[in-house]
Amino acid sequence: GNLMPVLLVFSGVLTGERLRRGEILAIAAALLGAFVFSYQNGHVNWAGIALMVVGCVLMAAKKTLMKHATGVGHLPSVMTLSLCFTGTWGLVGAASSGGLHFGALASIGLTVVGGVSGAMIGMSLLYAGFNVVGLARGAPIDSLRPLAVLAIAMLAGTALPRPLQLIGGALV
Secondary structure, eight states: OTHHHHHHHHHHHHTTOOOOHHHHHHHHHHHHHHHHHHOOTTOOOHHHHHHHHHHHHHHHHHHHHHHHHHHHSOHHHHHHHHHHHHHHHHHHHHHHHTOOOOOOHHHHHHHHHHIIIIIIIIHHHHHHHHHHHOHHHHHHHHTTHHHHHHHHHHHTTOOOOOHHHHHHHHHO
């Protein structure tokens, strides 16, 4: 998933954004940190990486298109269309696989809170920010999400990451 900032920076540069030398160095440090953060035990799962590369390319295309759509359209309306399409895609996928199951009421509640806070409010703010600072400058900021996940996991009582992951997190 750490390929996403690289693709978004590249997309921003391809669409005419320019970076200063200091920004390029800061972006390089953040990207290096993201890769170091995700490296574990010298093992590389190439099949998983291939799937994630395809996913990252598609997500970078989506974020690039959404950045431009929210820049020229009404942000809540664009987000409504995006989320309706995403919800429909998920519903069709789950129903067609025979695995449509919503779970316990508590899991539904957590999913709603996650969807509202992340997919709706969080992504709206992300796209609004991309329109202010650009994709090339905003993508490294977007790459801070693993640190938020780490903080939440640590608050939930999981073990501290290994020193290499801590170094990567510090670089990010």
